[in-house]
Amino acid sequence: xxxxxxxxIAGILTTVAVLPQLVKSWMTKKVMDIxxxxxxxxxxxxxxxxxxxxxxxxxxxxxxxxxxxxxxSSMLLLMLLYKSxx
Amino acid sequence: xxxxxxxxIAGILTTVAVLPQLVKSWMTKKVMDIxxxxxxxxxxxxxxxxxxxxxxxxxxxxxxxxxxxxxxSSMLLLMLLYKSxx
Numbered sequence: 001x002x003x004x005x006x007x008x009i010a011g012i013l014t015t016v017a018v019l020p021q022l023v024k025s026w027m028t029k030k031v032m033d034i035x036x037x038x039x040x041x042x043x044x045x046x047x048x049x050x051x052x053x054x055x056x057x058x059x060x061x062x063x064x065x066x067x068x069x070x071x072x073s074s075m076l077l078l079m080l081l082y083k084s085x086x
Numbered sequence: 087x088x089x090x091x092x093x094x095i096a097g098i099l100t101t102v103a104v105l106p107q108l109v110k111s112w113m114t115k116k117v118m119d120i121x122x123x124x125x126x127x128x129x130x131x132x133x134x135x136x137x138x139x140x141x142x143x144x145x146x147x148x149x150x151x152x153x154x155x156x157x158x159s160s161m162l163l164l165m166l167l168y169k170s171x172x
Contacts, residue, residue: 011131045101052093
Protein backbone atom coordinates (compact mmCIF):
# COMPACT_ATOMS: atom_id res chain seq x y z
CA UNK A 1 0.00 0.00 0.00
CA UNK A 2 2.80 2.48 0.93
CA UNK A 3 4.44 2.16 -2.47
CA UNK A 4 1.13 3.04 -4.16
CA UNK A 5 1.05 6.30 -2.18
CA UNK A 6 4.71 6.85 -3.08
CA UNK A 7 3.97 6.28 -6.78
CA UNK A 8 0.95 8.57 -6.59
CA ILE A 9 2.98 11.44 -5.04
CA ALA A 10 5.85 10.86 -7.52
CA GLY A 11 3.34 10.98 -10.39
CA ILE A 12 1.79 14.23 -9.14
CA LEU A 13 5.21 15.89 -8.71
CA THR A 14 6.43 14.97 -12.21
CA THR A 15 3.03 15.89 -13.69
CA VAL A 16 2.79 19.39 -12.21
CA ALA A 17 6.55 20.13 -12.45
CA VAL A 18 6.02 22.34 -15.53
CA LEU A 19 3.53 24.60 -13.67
CA PRO A 20 6.12 26.96 -12.10
CA GLN A 21 7.67 27.44 -15.57
CA LEU A 22 4.24 28.09 -17.11
CA VAL A 23 3.51 30.75 -14.46
CA LYS A 24 6.96 32.37 -14.79
CA SER A 25 6.74 32.55 -18.61
CA TRP A 26 3.16 33.85 -18.41
CA MET A 27 4.22 36.60 -15.98
CA THR A 28 7.52 37.61 -17.60
CA LYS A 29 6.54 36.99 -21.26
CA LYS A 30 10.25 36.03 -21.67
CA VAL A 31 11.21 32.60 -23.06
CA MET A 32 14.52 33.27 -24.81
CA ASP A 33 16.62 31.11 -22.45
CA ILE A 34 14.25 28.12 -22.65
CA UNK A 35 14.76 25.25 -25.10
CA UNK A 36 11.56 24.40 -27.02
CA UNK A 37 13.04 20.98 -27.88
CA UNK A 38 12.81 19.98 -24.20
CA UNK A 39 9.03 20.40 -24.39
CA UNK A 40 8.80 18.72 -27.82
CA UNK A 41 10.59 15.64 -26.41
CA UNK A 42 8.44 15.73 -23.27
CA UNK A 43 5.28 15.95 -25.38
CA UNK A 44 6.43 12.99 -27.47
CA UNK A 45 7.22 10.98 -24.34
CA UNK A 46 4.06 11.65 -22.35
CA UNK A 47 1.99 11.24 -25.52
CA UNK A 48 3.41 7.73 -25.96
CA UNK A 49 2.80 7.03 -22.24
CA UNK A 50 -0.90 7.92 -22.77
CA UNK A 51 -1.11 5.42 -25.67
CA UNK A 52 0.77 2.87 -23.51
CA UNK A 53 -1.73 3.43 -20.67
CA UNK A 54 -4.71 3.01 -23.05
CA UNK A 55 -3.31 -0.29 -24.39
CA UNK A 56 -2.70 -1.55 -20.83
CA UNK A 57 -5.96 -0.07 -19.52
CA UNK A 58 -3.92 1.66 -16.78
CA UNK A 59 -5.87 4.73 -15.63
CA UNK A 60 -3.16 6.34 -13.38
CA UNK A 61 -0.73 6.31 -16.35
CA UNK A 62 -3.39 7.73 -18.71
CA UNK A 63 -4.44 10.44 -16.23
CA UNK A 64 -1.00 11.70 -15.09
CA UNK A 65 0.45 11.69 -18.60
CA UNK A 66 -2.69 13.18 -20.10
CA UNK A 67 -2.45 16.14 -17.71
CA UNK A 68 1.28 16.39 -18.47
CA UNK A 69 0.46 16.48 -22.19
CA UNK A 70 -1.94 19.41 -21.70
CA UNK A 71 0.48 21.37 -19.47
CA UNK A 72 3.48 20.80 -21.75
CA SER A 73 1.53 21.77 -24.90
CA SER A 74 0.39 24.96 -23.13
CA MET A 75 4.04 25.71 -22.40
CA LEU A 76 4.97 25.15 -26.05
CA LEU A 77 2.12 27.45 -27.12
CA LEU A 78 3.36 30.18 -24.75
CA MET A 79 6.83 29.79 -26.23
CA LEU A 80 5.52 30.20 -29.78
CA LEU A 81 3.52 33.23 -28.66
CA TYR A 82 6.32 35.01 -26.80
CA LYS A 83 9.22 33.84 -28.99
CA SER A 84 8.00 36.10 -31.78
CA UNK A 85 7.98 39.05 -29.34
CA UNK A 86 11.56 38.45 -28.02
CA UNK B 87 5.47 -7.10 -26.72
CA UNK B 88 4.64 -3.91 -28.74
CA UNK B 89 3.54 -2.02 -25.64
CA UNK B 90 6.89 -2.83 -23.97
CA UNK B 91 8.69 -1.17 -26.89
CA UNK B 92 6.24 1.75 -26.66
CA UNK B 93 6.93 2.11 -22.91
CA UNK B 94 10.67 1.87 -23.51
CA ILE B 95 10.61 4.67 -26.15
CA ALA B 96 8.31 6.81 -23.97
CA GLY B 97 10.70 6.32 -21.05
CA ILE B 98 13.72 7.32 -23.12
CA LEU B 99 11.99 10.47 -24.47
CA THR B 100 10.88 11.69 -21.03
CA THR B 101 14.29 10.79 -19.55
CA VAL B 102 16.42 12.69 -22.09
CA ALA B 103 13.95 15.58 -22.54
CA VAL B 104 16.05 17.87 -20.35
CA LEU B 105 19.17 17.38 -22.52
CA PRO B 106 18.39 20.14 -25.09
CA GLN B 107 17.87 22.58 -22.19
CA LEU B 108 21.15 21.48 -20.56
CA VAL B 109 23.01 22.07 -23.86
CA LYS B 110 21.31 25.44 -24.48
CA SER B 111 22.05 26.72 -20.95
CA TRP B 112 25.62 25.41 -21.14
CA MET B 113 26.18 27.24 -24.46
CA THR B 114 24.38 30.51 -23.66
CA LYS B 115 25.19 30.67 -19.91
CA LYS B 116 21.74 32.39 -19.65
CA VAL B 117 19.08 30.95 -17.32
CA MET B 118 17.08 34.02 -16.29
CA ASP B 119 13.85 32.93 -18.03
CA ILE B 120 13.92 29.40 -16.57
CA UNK B 121 12.05 28.46 -13.38
CA UNK B 122 14.30 26.56 -10.93
CA UNK B 123 11.16 25.26 -9.16
CA UNK B 124 10.31 23.18 -12.24
CA UNK B 125 13.57 21.26 -11.75
CA UNK B 126 13.11 21.06 -7.96
CA UNK B 127 9.68 19.44 -8.47
CA UNK B 128 11.07 17.15 -11.19
CA UNK B 129 13.93 16.11 -8.91
CA UNK B 130 11.48 15.36 -6.10
CA UNK B 131 9.27 13.34 -8.46
CA UNK B 132 11.93 11.25 -10.18
CA UNK B 133 13.68 10.76 -6.82
CA UNK B 134 10.50 9.22 -5.40
CA UNK B 135 10.10 7.11 -8.58
CA UNK B 136 13.62 5.69 -7.94
CA UNK B 137 12.62 4.72 -4.37
CA UNK B 138 9.34 3.30 -5.75
CA UNK B 139 11.32 1.25 -8.30
CA UNK B 140 13.68 -0.07 -5.60
CA UNK B 141 10.74 -1.16 -3.42
CA UNK B 142 9.09 -2.89 -6.37
CA UNK B 143 12.40 -4.23 -7.73
CA UNK B 144 11.52 -2.66 -11.10
CA UNK B 145 14.77 -1.99 -12.97
CA UNK B 146 13.35 0.06 -15.92
CA UNK B 147 11.77 2.50 -13.43
CA UNK B 148 15.00 2.69 -11.39
CA UNK B 149 17.17 3.20 -14.49
CA UNK B 150 15.09 5.80 -16.37
CA UNK B 151 14.36 7.85 -13.26
CA UNK B 152 17.92 7.50 -11.99
CA UNK B 153 19.22 9.01 -15.25
CA UNK B 154 16.54 11.71 -15.05
CA UNK B 155 17.68 12.50 -11.51
CA UNK B 156 21.28 13.02 -12.66
CA UNK B 157 20.30 15.15 -15.68
CA UNK B 158 17.88 17.31 -13.71
CA SER B 159 20.34 17.88 -10.86
CA SER B 160 22.97 18.91 -13.43
CA MET B 161 20.47 21.42 -14.81
CA LEU B 162 19.83 22.78 -11.31
CA LEU B 163 23.59 23.08 -10.74
CA LEU B 164 23.99 25.01 -14.03
CA MET B 165 21.19 27.33 -12.91
CA LEU B 166 22.89 28.02 -9.56
CA LEU B 167 26.17 28.62 -11.40
CA TYR B 168 24.82 30.98 -14.06
CA LYS B 169 22.09 32.61 -11.95
CA SER B 170 24.74 34.44 -9.96
CA UNK B 171 26.25 35.75 -13.20
CA UNK B 172 22.92 37.06 -14.65
